[in-house]
Amino acid sequence: MSEHAVVAEGVGKVFNAGSTDQVEALKGIDLTIEGGEFVSLIGPSGCGKSTLLRLIGDLVQPSSGRLEVNGKTPHQARLDRDYAMVFQKATLLEWRTVGKNVQLPLEIMGVDKADRERRSRDYLDLVQLGEFVDHYPWQLSGGMQQRVAIARGLVFDPALLLMDEPFGALDEMTRERMQMELMDIWRRTGKTVVFVTHSIPEAVFLSTRVVVMSPRPGRITDVIDVDLPQPRTFDTRESTPYYEKMTEVREALRAAGVGVE
Amino acid sequence: MEVVEGTSRRVEGRDASNRSPIPPAFRSLVWFLAILASLVLAWELYKVVGKALEGIVPLPVRPDNKSMPHVWDIVGVLFTRRLPNEPILLVVLLRESLFTFREALIGFAVGTAVGFSLAIAFSQSRLLERAFMPYVVASQTVPLVAIAPIIVIWGAKIGWPVWISVSIISAYLVFFPVAINTLRGLRSPDPTAMELMRSYAAGRRDTLWKVQAPAAMPFIFSALKISATASVVGALVGELPSSLNQGLGRALLSFMYTFITGPEKLFAAILVASLLSMSFVGVIATVEHYVLRNRRGSR
Numbered sequence: 001m002s003e004h005a006v007v008a009e010g011v012g013k014v015f016n017a018g019s020t021d022q023v024e025a026l027k028g029i030d031l032t033i034e035g036g037e038f039v040s041l042i043g044p045s046g047c048g049k050s051t052l053l054r055l056i057g058d059l060v061q062p063s064s065g066r067l068e069v070n071g072k073t074p075h076q077a078r079l080d081r082d083y084a085m086v087f088q089k090a091t092l093l094e095w096r097t098v099g100k101n102v103q104l105p106l107e108i109m110g111v112d113k114a115d116r117e118r119r120s121r122d123y124l125d126l127v128q129l130g131e132f133v134d135h136y137p138w139q140l141s142g143g144m145q146q147r148v149a150i151a152r153g154l155v156f157d158p159a160l161l162l163m164d165e166p167f168g169a170l171d172e173m174t175r176e177r178m179q180m181e182l183m184d185i186w187r188r189t190g191k192t193v194v195f196v197t198h199s200i201p202e203a204v205f206l207s208t209r210v211v212v213m214s215p216r217p218g219r220i221t222d223v224i225d226v227d228l229p230q231p232r233t234f235d236t237r238e239s240t241p242y243y244e245k246m247t248e249v250r251e252a253l254r255a256a257g258v259g260v261e
Numbered sequence: 262m263e264v265v266e267g268t269s270r271r272v273e274g275r276d277a278s279n280r281s282p283i284p285p286a287f288r289s290l291v292w293f294l295a296i297l298a299s300l301v302l303a304w305e306l307y308k309v310v311g312k313a314l315e316g317i318v319p320l321p322v323r324p325d326n327k328s329m330p331h332v333w334d335i336v337g338v339l340f341t342r343r344l345p346n347e348p349i350l351l352v353v354l355l356r357e358s359l360f361t362f363r364e365a366l367i368g369f370a371v372g373t374a375v376g377f378s379l380a381i382a383f384s385q386s387r388l389l390e391r392a393f394m395p396y397v398v399a400s401q402t403v404p405l406v407a408i409a410p411i412i413v414i415w416g417a418k419i420g421w422p423v424w425i426s427v428s429i430i431s432a433y434l435v436f437f438p439v440a441i442n443t444l445r446g447l448r449s450p451d452p453t454a455m456e457l458m459r460s461y462a463a464g465r466r467d468t469l470w471k472v473q474a475p476a477a478m479p480f481i482f483s484a485l486k487i488s489a490t491a492s493v494v495g496a497l498v499g500e501l502p503s504s505l506n507q508g509l510g511r512a513l514l515s516f517m518y519t520f521i522t523g524p525e526k527l528f529a530a531i532l533v534a535s536l537l538s539m540s541f542v543g544v545i546a547t548v549e550h551y552v553l554r555n556r557r558g559s560r
């Protein structure tokens with residue numbers, strides 16, 4: 001049908017429907033993401049950002065509405081390995097070395113050993129953990145583990161990246177470097193990225209569009225186009241339009257009834 | 262006296278090369294010997310104190326040499342011959358142990374295989390679990406002393422060698438802890454790890470072997486250690502109602518009949534039986550240490 005990367009029409013999600021701990025996590029989500037876009041989801045804790053990513057990834061089923069990923073059902077897109085999910089928690093397998101963790105998706109997808117090893121090395125180098133290939137996850141810091149998870153997401157070159165606060169556990173320096181790397185990968189490969197963050201500067205710096213959400217029930221209150229010139233560089237962070245966009249996002253969050261930092 | 266502190270500093274931290282210089286196996290051996298020594302001491306102390314208090318205070322067990330032989334007599338009898346042309350009792354008992362151990366090992370292997378199969382089947386289907394788990398649990402409420410003679414009699418009717426029946430009795434005790442613990446282990450992975458596999462559209466087989474089974478390993482090893490002792494108990498109890506003229510169970514039984522004339526022989530046989538179980542558990546603990554050597558907290 002269409003060439004959209006993600007289409008959501010009137011999507012709602014109710015957890016534990018009918019019981020006393022029923023939660024309406026999302027309500028009436030309408031969102032279309034074009035192929036090659038970089039879209040950030042921003043909003044306070046509990047507004048359903050992770051749930052929306054899980055819905056796109058066919059890891060939970062919507063209670064209402066319709067979803068489409070790469071012109072297919074989310075189910076089919078998952079079977080076609082169209083996307084990689086980088087979870088909020090690193091979720092590495094503790095009995096596998098860092099290298100073997102990154103190779104996990106390649107193993108499942110039947111990539112041969114030499115190729116697996118080469119690619120896992122390349123992506124570990126990218127996240128600057130090349131020398132930790134034979135370490136075990138528990139020998140790494142939280143931020144390093146998260147970078148391994150990012151390498152594991154990138155390693156099989158999916159068209160769509162679903163990233164849930166991937167840089168949340170990183171220090172400011174590493175975070176900015178990882179942002180540049182991600183920008184670079186995104187521009188080079190033309191991937192579509194859906195990126196959850198709590199940080200207004202991060203959302204504005206990375207995105208082509210910022211989706212502002214508010215809680216109870218989780219819904220989209222605003223969508224802000226970020227038309228800052230590409231490629232974004234160090235100078236972007238000091239430009240006036242960048243500050244104006246940040247103000248716009250901050251005000252959108254406040255208008256949604258959300259107190260921000 | 263001055264106490265010297267910090268002589269055995271525990272090394273902690275993420276760096277795997279900073280291991281404690283004392284291997285854990287050695288440390289646990291020292292503890293084992295220390296506790297063994299205190300048990301021996303307690304036994305002998307009971308005899309001494311009991312003799313003084315006898316007739317004044319009611320005692321659970323009479324402290325005389327007919328009921329509680331001296332430890333050295335128990336150990337000593339291991340090195341005596343019952344008949345001049347026979348090897349020493351220790352060798353006789355070790356031979357019988359070997360026979361029993363073979364039965365136990367076969368029971369252990371069969372029971373473990375059954376336990377794993379049940380756990381894998383149940384982990385794949387809640388329906389199977391709900392249908393069959395009650396029977397698995399019920400099977401363990403039937404007392405072993407009741408079921409052992411039945412299995413032996415049935416085995417004889419079919420015409421099996423007796424040791425097969427004994428191994429089946431052993432397997433009957435083994436499969437339960439293996440099934441229960443393995444199932445728990447297969448369900449133990451972080452739900453996000455399961456979601457990760459789902460996001461790769463991984464099949465059940467990949468999810469089982471790459472995530473669930475490795476996560477289950479610590480659970481499986483606890484079960485195997487319980488089952489190792491259970492397999493020996495099962496083999497010993499299985500030998501009792503059988504017509505075997507071999508095995509440690511038979512030896513225990515015959516020494517029970519001659520307890521009055523030689524109580525230390527029964528205790529010696531019990532000693533050898535515990536040694537057998539402990540060595541079996543020790544082997545499994547060693548394998549465990551090797552298999553789980555790269556897990557968090559293993560270094």
Ligand SMILES: Nc1ncnc2c1ncn2[C@@H]1O[C@H](COP(=O)(O)OP(=O)(O)OP(=O)(O)O)[C@@H](O)[C@H]1O
Pocket residue numbers: 015016023024025044045046047048049050051052088218
């Ligand atoms: N599996 C679940 N079962 C029940 N309720 C859930 C489940 N997952 C999420 N929820 C609920 O849905 C709501 C949205 O959760 P979600 O994790 O999507 O929020 P979030 O925006 O990602 O928050 P955060 O920024 O803290 O990660 C919350 O109220 C949460 O309690």
Ligand SMILES: [Mg+2]
Pocket residue numbers: 049050051088164
């Ligand atoms: Mg979240």
